[in-house]
Amino acid sequence: MRHGERNNTIGRRGLFIGALAALAGTTALAGCSTEPADTPAAGTSSAAVTMQHLGLDGYGKLRITMTRSEALATGDLITSPVSTVGDSDDYSFLGGPAPDPSRMAADEKLEKDVEKAEKAADAARAKAEKYRSTHGRSAEESATSAQLSADSAKASMKSIEATTASIERMGERLTAFLNAGGVSFTGDVMTTIAAPPKATTAEGVARGSSLEQLKTAYDGKGLKSTSEGRYELPAAQPGWTLTFDVEADKVAYMMLRATRN
Incomplete structure (x- = not known):
């Protein structure tokens, strides 16, 4: 790292x-x-x-x-x-x-990308959980909750992909x-x-x-x-x-x- x-x-x-x-x-x-x-x-x-x-x-x-x-x-x-x-x-x-220097700069960028992706995933997950806890189960609310859950899953996947790339790089180094x-x-x-x-x-x-x-x-x-x-x-x-x-x-x-x- x-x-x-x-x-x-x-x-x-x-x-x-x-x-x-x-x-x-x-x-x-x-x-x-x-x-x-x-x-x-x-x-x-x-x-x-x-x-x-x-x-x-x-x-x-x-x-x-x-x-x-x-x-x-x-x-x-x-x-x-x-x-x-x-x-x-x-x-x-x-x-x-x-x-x-160029490789080390790329490694540093990779680490920052991981941190950014983790924060985005945490924020999306928190937003979805907060909405579910404060809203009812009407059709509109259920649809919104489902969309927020999908957004959270997408952000989590991006975080996992960034983390995997970082781990592979760690192994190479x-x-x-x-x-x-x-x-x-x-x-x-x-x-x-x-x-x-x-x-x-x-x-x-x-x-x-x-x-x-x-x-x-x-x-x-x-x-x-x-x-x-x-x-x-x-x-x-x-x-x-x-x-x-x-x-x-x-x-x-x-x-x-x-x-x-």
């Missing part, structure tokens, strides 16, 4: 956004298309971030206890978010995808974020460190490692299967986990993520 705090609405859409946050890195979202519009930041090289280890407490100079300003001060991240979706901001690693790697913040609080493609853990696990290699590397260290395709172990900070998403018996994504704020 990003991330601003962009999620200024509640109710049905809030539930969808919460579900997306909980599913960050799952196989379902990994299947979405990536964003070809994201290009490497000018004058940078990905070499600075490919030899780092993803550990229980962070990645490179980044630590999961850091605030946004502290994380940006490390120099490991580009200085502006590449995505603002929902209630969080995504930052690329130095050398990763650069912000695309989330997948692009996980593919490239980066750090996500909600407000000033770090919520995710997604490892870039060539990162490894100190135990030698990387994207493409087999499930058997993953289990062997963390044998006796608390690695558990928490859902289909997801393996986790406690990170160094309470409320955080080191998470591995597995597809076709191979590690697809690795990340440190906050399970609670």
